[in-house]
Amino acid sequence: MIPGKDNIAICYSNVVANTFYERNDFVKAKELYKIGADQGHAGAQNNLGSILDNEGEIEQAKTYYKLSANQGNRLAQYNLGIIFKDEGNIEEAKKYLKMTADQDSEDAQHVLGTIFLEEGNIEEAKKYWTLFANQTKTTAHRIMIQKKFNHDS
Numbered sequence: 001m002i003p004g005k006d007n008i009a010i011c012y013s014n015v016v017a018n019t020f021y022e023r024n025d026f027v028k029a030k031e032l033y034k035i036g037a038d039q040g041h042a043g044a045q046n047n048l049g050s051i052l053d054n055e056g057e058i059e060q061a062k063t064y065y066k067l068s069a070n071q072g073n074r075l076a077q078y079n080l081g082i083i084f085k086d087e088g089n090i091e092e093a094k095k096y097l098k099m100t101a102d103q104d105s106e107d108a109q110h111v112l113g114t115i116f117l118e119e120g121n122i123e124e125a126k127k128y129w130t131l132f133a134n135q136t137k138t139t140a141h142r143i144m145i146q147k148k149f150n151h152d153s
Helices: 005-022 026-038 042-054 058-069 074-087 090-101 106-118 122-136 139-152
Strands: none
Touching: 005 026, 005 042, 026 042, 042 058, 042 074, 058 074, 074 090, 074 106, 090 106, 106 122
């Protein structure tokens, strides 16, 4: 028996699934991602969640995103945060978005800044938008954020 043979097979099925996904053959990609997802592969879980999300199977998508997010997959954390935000479950959205924002996700930092601003929590909004601006390193973002907080303060 080859050590790690199962891991190699799971990785191979995910690589093949990615190829099908890129070719828009979501049926085959979904089938192959499920193999890896059911074996605990965080990337496959996130990718399967993404397909299910796009198909409108939100509850199933959340199940796979959660499995992946709990393994530290920042894309799954972000995707799950956005689903919760869209559902109006802001506390759960913030929980998952903070997980990925703490891993330097620009998108999560921006969304969190917006959520906190909408809640009237200017300090937290400023914190996440500043992190976002520093991540993007663009002058336009830094100026926009600086003007927003200088104007509102």
